[in-house]
Amino acid sequence: MSTRTTPGPRERLLEAAQKLTYSHGVGIGVDTILKTANVARRSLYEHFGGKDGLIAEVLRRSTAEDEARYLQTMQAAGDDPRDRLLAIFDRLAEYITAPDFRGCRYLAADLALADPEHPGHAITRDYRRRVHGLLEDELTKLGHPRPAHAAGQLLLLIDGTMAAGVTRPGTHPAASARELAEQILTTRH
Template identity: 30%
Template sequence: MPSPKRDHLVGTAAALFQRDGFHATGIDTILAQAGVAKMTLYNHFKSKDELIVAALELEGARYIAWLRERADSLAEEPGERLLAIFDALEEWFEQEAFNGCVFMKAASEYSAQNNQIHAAAAAQKRAVFDYMLENAQSARLKDPRNLAQQLLLLHEGAIAVAHEFGAPIAARQAKRAASVIIDDAG
């Protein structure tokens, strides 16, 4: 059952994993930052892996809620929302706290596709794809599944480039490419 201590522990772990990575962040560091005892951890999670999955689920829910809220507030029409996703990305990339994508980091550090952590990271990417597909279908664009796949590639590429090169402009460049793809599907 969720509890305030569990939620605090997961939130603290999520922030540390985002900042420092998964393997580099030890349980003792998480417990010290959260101000909880080891027993609290093991009352809620059987392992560090389970804590990581919970942190990814929390961050995934936060990210998709934020992305939906931002894109929906920036554009009323579903086709316009597909482009507004990239405006939202640019806002994120320009934040001083931007440190790349925790889901990409998780998939990289736990690369086996059958690993529960990799699967949790992939689930978040599927949620972004689903939001794109939903808008592509609502806009009645041609081949919405293929379009959403292409837009997801641009989304992921923009995040990687913005992080690796410190280039928030990657979102604007991805938006221009998305515009061409969406126009072709119109």
């Protein structure tokens, strides 16, 4: 009895689209995705209903992976909420200097998807709400007087770090964002 080791068409489409949409944007052509995944056009429609469905599923898959990375980063920093939150900026400093860094997948998708009803927008909004919730939980544990507001500020710093990391490489935006985050964390009014 042999076991299947090659991913099926659905998984190959997801893997190809996840890589290509990050490196080239969501405007990447369907033919390029199909060729990279080595699948027939029919598979795209059978599994995702078309490119919009594929893009939405890629975003859903990416958000789950990225949310797990936030949790891993915070857990690795220990139990202190302050350390856990600042660890995010330390991790961003590593992430934005990687050779394959192309910015924030979600910001890029939101800017490129002109149709406000595209299902991808709901996925990116939900992702940001979940990350905001992770930050807010830590700020509550820290005893911050305005955890929801401060979580929004930290999320803005994260988004800014990702944008500056791709548009102004070498400027160390994560270090600057970390300094600002420290001020947010020490706010006591």
